[in-house]
Amino acid sequence: MKRDTGKVYLIGAGPGDPELLTLKAVRVLAHADVVLIDDLVDRGVLVHAPRARVIEVGKRGGCKSTPQSFIERMMVRLARRGHVVARVKGGDPFVFGRGGEEMLALAAAGIDCEVVPGITAGIGVPATLGVPVTHRGVARGVTLVTAHTRDGAGPDWAALAHTGTTLVIYMGMRRLPEIAAALLAAGMPQMTPAAVIEQGTTPRQRQVIATLATLEAQARAAQLGSPALIVIGAAVGFARGLARVEELAQVA
Amino acid sequence: MKRDTGKVYLIGAGPGDPELLTLKAVRVLAHADVVLIDDLVDRGVLVHAPRARVIEVGKRGGCKSTPQSFIERMMVRLARRGHVVARVKGGDPFVFGRGGEEMLALAAAGIDCEVVPGITAGIGVPATLGVPVTHRGVARGVTLVTAHTRDGAGPDWAALAHTGTTLVIYMGMRRLPEIAAALLAAGMPQMTPAAVIEQGTTPRQRQVIATLATLEAQARAAQLGSPALIVIGAAVGFARGLARVEELAQVA
Numbered sequence: 001m002k003r004d005t006g007k008v009y010l011i012g013a014g015p016g017d018p019e020l021l022t023l024k025a026v027r028v029l030a031h032a033d034v035v036l037i038d039d040l041v042d043r044g045v046l047v048h049a050p051r052a053r054v055i056e057v058g059k060r061g062g063c064k065s066t067p068q069s070f071i072e073r074m075m076v077r078l079a080r081r082g083h084v085v086a087r088v089k090g091g092d093p094f095v096f097g098r099g100g101e102e103m104l105a106l107a108a109a110g111i112d113c114e115v116v117p118g119i120t121a122g123i124g125v126p127a128t129l130g131v132p133v134t135h136r137g138v139a140r141g142v143t144l145v146t147a148h149t150r151d152g153a154g155p156d157w158a159a160l161a162h163t164g165t166t167l168v169i170y171m172g173m174r175r176l177p178e179i180a181a182a183l184l185a186a187g188m189p190q191m192t193p194a195a196v197i198e199q200g201t202t203p204r205q206r207q208v209i210a211t212l213a214t215l216e217a218q219a220r221a222a223q224l225g226s227p228a229l230i231v232i233g234a235a236v237g238f239a240r241g242l243a244r245v246e247e248l249a250q251v252a
Numbered sequence: 253m254k255r256d257t258g259k260v261y262l263i264g265a266g267p268g269d270p271e272l273l274t275l276k277a278v279r280v281l282a283h284a285d286v287v288l289i290d291d292l293v294d295r296g297v298l299v300h301a302p303r304a305r306v307i308e309v310g311k312r313g314g315c316k317s318t319p320q321s322f323i324e325r326m327m328v329r330l331a332r333r334g335h336v337v338a339r340v341k342g343g344d345p346f347v348f349g350r351g352g353e354e355m356l357a358l359a360a361a362g363i364d365c366e367v368v369p370g371i372t373a374g375i376g377v378p379a380t381l382g383v384p385v386t387h388r389g390v391a392r393g394v395t396l397v398t399a400h401t402r403d404g405a406g407p408d409w410a411a412l413a414h415t416g417t418t419l420v421i422y423m424g425m426r427r428l429p430e431i432a433a434a435l436l437a438a439g440m441p442q443m444t445p446a447a448v449i450e451q452g453t454t455p456r457q458r459q460v461i462a463t464l465a466t467l468e469a470q471a472r473a474a475q476l477g478s479p480a481l482i483v484i485g486a487a488v489g490f491a492r493g494l495a496r497v498e499e500l501a502q503v504a
Binding site for chain 2: 014017018019020021022023024026027092093094095096098099100101103104115117118119120123124126127128130131132133134135136138140141142143144145146155156159160162163164165235238
């Protein structure tokens with residue numbers, strides 16, 4: 001490592017609410033020279049980076065997203081000029097954030113890289129409804145997955161249905177009908193509590209709480225769209241004002 | 253809700269490093285009247301609660317742990333006296349933190365309760381080694397589980413092995429031999445990268461990185477003990493200084 005080479009921090013900004021930033025993220029932002037911020041991250045986090053140049057990357061409305069390779073080259077170039085670079089992502093950099101790819105690209109270029117974890121939406125967003133993703137006797141764990149994978153195939157929904165864990169699905173809205181069908185086919189009960197939560201932890205949060213059998217119709221009726229999280233499992237029955245524990249026991 | 257009734261915040265303090273506290277947690281602590289803190293939480297977080305009375309609960313070394321029902325009754329009593337109570341837990345309150353149970357007890361008593369999420373060890377701790385718990389083409393998701401459940405039965409390890417997700421096991425050190433045996437029996441390759449990480453994100457962090465076949469022997473040789481996290485899956489191969497992506501592809 002040359003003494004005049006900078007460093008890149010891959011920072012998780014949490015699910016939406018800028019107050020869910022960590023103290024460590026705030027400290028790094030305070031001395032960052034450049035901030036590369038994803039479009040989905042609330043601009044409120046930038047108050048912590050008063051001296052940084054801000055570059056917006058990532059998906060923007062209907063426009064094309066910044067290519068991943070372009071972002072990686074930019075980080076390498078900025079670090080080689082000696083800059084401290086804060087790469088700010090929604091949620092956690094290592095949970096569907098492509099942080100692993102960026103870490104590898106930086107390592108290949110000999111650039112020092114440090115990860116500052118953030119609260120992932122899959123855990124922080126259900127909490128806003130009083131839904132614990134794990135709960136003794138109800139949900140023995142939690143699985144975070146995306147609906148699509150690089151090769152175009154979906155996850156093994158039958159295996160997931162048999163884990164006994166709460167299933168949290170990121171970026172799954174377009175495939176909700178086939179996800180529900182696959183889980184039902186694997187033997188998951190129709191009455192399993194399920195939710196779709198749009199823009200969780202922000203002032204624009206909206207959600208529907210339904211069952212596995214009715215979720216898609218209800219989410220469509222409420223016109224919920226991306227970015228949204230799908231949460232499926234008996235623990236969703238704890239959602240504020242919904243089922244009681246005794247009712248849940250019959251579903252689990 | 254009576255006007256003179258207090259409120260309880262269930263706060264996640266993150267995996268160990270007090271800098272992983274969120275800004276929201278810090279704000280709540282600043283105006284808390286009473287802090288109920290778990291023994292595993294770093295006392296460094298208490299600098300943010302200068303005006304609070306501090307009550308230590310939870311497991312302490314070899315001593316008996318504070319009964320859960322006692323903690324719940326204490327929270328109800330304090331809130332009824334009008335206090336703002338900050339209940340501080342390690343990790344996230346809703347990921348194996350019994351936060352769900354405390355939320356239900358408070359709701360049953362008519363006490364207002366708000367959850368402040370924290371970074372769960374299962375995601376934040378592997379990151380210290382450069383391990384992304386999800387990674388395109390390598391780990392299509394992540395599953396967080398405990399080794400034991402209330403009824404004494406373990407999770408369905410065969411189903412978990414077939415999810416294609418990184419497996420993160422909390423509180424599993426005593427059952428490591430049977431966990432590894434069950435995953436191998438389910439067809440998970442012997443060479444699957446695997447790690448045990450003790451006291452992650454703290455200055456006392458230690459770990460071994462091995463394979464599913466050798467993890468237990470290596471963890472024993474290194475005398476690793478609780479609290480520790482077990483991480484199993486191809487993504488563990490990214491651990492700093494270990495395998496490269498090409499090698500991982502053969503394992504995945």
